[in-house]
Amino acid sequence: MxxxxxxxxxxxxxxxxxxxxxxxxxxxxxxxxxxxxxxxxxxxxxxxxxxxxxxxxxxxxxxxxxxxxxxxxxxxxxxxxxxxxxxxxxxxxxxxxxxxxxxxxxxxxxxxxxxxxxxxxxxAREVRADQPSMVIDGPPARDPDPQVRLGTPADLPALMPACVAMFTEEVGYSPLEGSPGSYEARVRGLVDEGRSYVRMAHGPSGPEVLFKAELGAVSSAVAQVQGVWVPPEHRSSGLATAGMAAVVGHALATVAPRVSLYVNDYNAPALRVYRKVGFRQVGTYATVLF
The missing domain is CATH 3.40.630 (Aminopeptidase)
Known part of the structure; x- marks a missing residue:
């Protein structure tokens, strides 16, 4: 370095x-x-x-x-x-x-x-100038989903497409463009490090992801949640709220004394979920995308 x-x-x-x-x-x-x-x-x-x-x-x-x-x-x-x-x-x-x-x-x-x-x-391709930075440092305000767990290598065949879908929806292009190997390595690395959370179900064609989130950045003081995603057909069902409560509870108990995230100001459904769980805004992030 x-x-x-x-x-x-x-x-x-x-x-x-x-x-x-x-x-x-x-x-x-x-x-x-x-x-x-x-x-x-x-x-x-x-x-x-x-x-x-x-x-x-x-x-x-x-x-x-x-x-x-x-x-x-x-x-x-x-x-x-x-x-x-x-x-x-x-x-x-x-x-x-x-x-x-x-x-x-x-x-x-x-x-x-x-x-x-x-x-x-x-x-820039896009400037996101107002992204509430939120934190929680106590027990979640909602009951956690008992089916949310740490991801394993066996989940990757279903988890990888879910991660690609989340990234594409959030950023506007597929992370597999250019150098797909680096994105796949990132997803695998988070699983191997115990920083990937999933709720799985058995779908018509095999295992599928109903909820996922990652601890994308972890310091001694803070674990930052990234990549929160529920399939579109399962949204507004409570999966995100209960899933985030499970992530917060596990991360506070085993990773760091605070859990944070940042979210686009226009993403009203996500903001509602995070506030229900007990996150409070402590600052504002911005992202310039190229």
Missing amino acids: AGWRIDAPTRRAPGSVDLADAARLCAEDPVGSVLAAARIEAALAGRARRGGPQLWGVERGGELVAVAWAGANLVPVVRPGDEQALDVLAETALNHGRRCSSIVGPAEAVLGVWQRIEPHWGP
Whole structure:
């Protein structure tokens, strides 16, 4: 993993971002920074993939004041109101060129960086500027579905198509376009790591998924739920509410002291489900999709 430490507003010679400092910065907003914190903690534990993602840092007066994880997604972590740090991260992004499929994270940081680089990286395919960031840190308010369990490799023949359907519905194109192997590896990896939840049923042509969700990012402080999906023909049946209650209960007991997620502001059915379970909004995310 390569790193740069940058002194705002002037870039220093390339060096190493102190991962412990970066983790402490993320801890100031554990829910907002979980996407970056999960990767930084993995790097601290020696689990980061070499030669791929980079961690950029902005230093002022000897203090690390902002970071950005630059991999398949660009994930900025910036204290509110720090326009100078946004300037430096935007300059760094421009110098490296666009290699990511999205910019995602707390809305102020994402939209601040995007405003600065849009003339060079734009146009975006879509900008989702208002995505409520929600969290729960106590027992779910609804009864959990007892049939929701951790996924196993045996579920993959049915789970993989469900994951592809969810991704396509959410993002607008199939994740199998371009490099299908990497998406399949991601789904398998989540199953192998015990971060995939499913409710299965026996359908006319074999096993089928009635509910699924994943812990897409896990730090020591937060487990972020992603990929929540129920087949269209089974929606409005309570499967999502009870399924999410099961996910929350298991994750709080075994993974992290908080469970978070972010959701598009226009997805009223999903917002209703999450509020029924007991999630509350604590911030706003934004996503710029390319």
